[in-house]
Amino acid sequence: MLSFFSFAKLTNIKGSYCVVIKSCHYGEKYLFSEDEIICIMKSRSVVLFIILFCLPPMTSCRRNIYKVNVSSLSADIKIKRLEKEIFSLDPDKIPASVPLLKENFGSFLQLFSYVINTGDINDPSFGDFLVRFCTDKLNYEVYLDVMKKYPDTGKLQNELEDAFRHYIYYFPGKNIPAVYTCITGFNNSIIAGDSVIGIGLDRYMGSNCEYYKRLQIYKYLTARMTSVNIVPDCIYSWGSTEWIFSGMNYPVDNVMSEMIHSGKLKYFEKCMLPEVSDSVVFGFSSKQMKFCRNNESQMWQYLVENNLLFSTDRFVIRKLTDEAPFTSYFTNESPGRASVWLGFRIVESYMMKNRNISLAGLMSNTDVQSILEKARYSPN
Numbered sequence: 001m002l003s004f005f006s007f008a009k010l011t012n013i014k015g016s017y018c019v020v021i022k023s024c025h026y027g028e029k030y031l032f033s034e035d036e037i038i039c040i041m042k043s044r045s046v047v048l049f050i051i052l053f054c055l056p057p058m059t060s061c062r063r064n065i066y067k068v069n070v071s072s073l074s075a076d077i078k079i080k081r082l083e084k085e086i087f088s089l090d091p092d093k094i095p096a097s098v099p100l101l102k103e104n105f106g107s108f109l110q111l112f113s114y115v116i117n118t119g120d121i122n123d124p125s126f127g128d129f130l131v132r133f134c135t136d137k138l139n140y141e142v143y144l145d146v147m148k149k150y151p152d153t154g155k156l157q158n159e160l161e162d163a164f165r166h167y168i169y170y171f172p173g174k175n176i177p178a179v180y181t182c183i184t185g186f187n188n189s190i191i192a193g194d195s196v197i198g199i200g201l202d203r204y205m206g207s208n209c210e211y212y213k214r215l216q217i218y219k220y221l222t223a224r225m226t227s228v229n230i231v232p233d234c235i236y237s238w239g240s241t242e243w244i245f246s247g248m249n250y251p252v253d254n255v256m257s258e259m260i261h262s263g264k265l266k267y268f269e270k271c272m273l274p275e276v277s278d279s280v281v282f283g284f285s286s287k288q289m290k291f292c293r294n295n296e297s298q299m300w301q302y303l304v305e306n307n308l309l310f311s312t313d314r315f316v317i318r319k320l321t322d323e324a325p326f327t328s329y330f331t332n333e334s335p336g337r338a339s340v341w342l343g344f345r346i347v348e349s350y351m352m353k354n355r356n357i358s359l360a361g362l363m364s365n366t367d368v369q370s371i372l373e374k375a376r377y378s379p380n
Contacts, residue, residue, distance in 0.1 A: 095127025263343025
């Protein structure tokens with residue numbers, strides 16, 4: 001039982017007092033006898049009183065619907081730092097160290113090699129290519145700056161462990177990935193494979209990083225190249241490898257299926273990171289987030305009225321779901337991929353109205369029409 005104080009308006013109904021209670025969700029009337037009233041304060045013609053009463057437990061105005069208890073679960077993640085390993089080696093000894101690097105970094109070493117364009121790690125020339133990468137003046141300069149910004153990965157490791165405790169909660173028995181850091185010559189933020197996640201720390205040096213300016217990376221992209229985006233990007237990328245769009249066999253590849261698929265991945269991300277704000281999860285500024293919330297109905301109506309939802313035109317799909325400074329079908333104030341947020345809202349409505357559906361069930365569901373119908377999505 002929840003007890004709390006409230007101010008209310010008092011009227012007399014047949015010897016009892018009718019109290020109108022205003023909560024964040026609704027207004028209700030409750031009847032109290034005189035001896036249940038604690039104190040009455042009179043001020044001129046206005047009568048106010050404080051009452052102490054009990055109500056059944058009710059949902060908080062700000063209750064986080066994604067929050068679950070994972071305190072009893074464990075996700076043991078140890079981050080291995082490839083950049084520190086290779087850049088601290090004597091360049092002359094790098095070729096001879098390749099076998100040890102293979103042993104310590106497993107399949108990730110090959111993924112990393114593809115990203116930095118050094119080829120097959122089993123090729124005899126791989127060691128020489130790696131020497132060139134490590135002795136490049138700019139790469140070494142970036143490595144030193146990365147080590148200054150990320151001297152240790154303890155905080156990152158803790159955040160990833162918390163995220164993957166949620167993953168174990170929703171997907172018991174599933175394996176969690178091995179996690180590595182590296183620098184990629186600014187090529188990749190996240191490298192995700194079947195059982196690994198690699199973090200390109202050179203892509204998370206802060207939105208005002210001088211390297212990004214030199215490389216002329218668009219500001220709408222650098223806005224998300226910060227430390228707070230590392231774990232959300234890891235989780236989204238992990239979800240994208242677990243549920244690859246091309247491997248899901250959706251009945252039709254159109255705007256709606258792409259919106260729902262991306263919306264499912266964002267819903268997955270929210271479940272793994274319940275404490276992370278929507279603006280970080282979606283990569284929107286606070287102003288862009290406000291635009292989406294204030295214009296949800298108008299955006300949805302535009303897609304419906306212009307017959308865009310079931311378009312199979314790749315150009316239309318890209319304009320609505322790919323990275324961009326804004327979504328051109330809406331306004332310049334909208335964020336890029338605003339339709340992905342709409343897809344998320346449909347998925348969220350579907351899960352709220354169908355409580356028997358598990359997260360695993362959602363992620364494997366390719367019946368877009370059924371999801372849309374059962375969501376009963378109707379933005380106000």
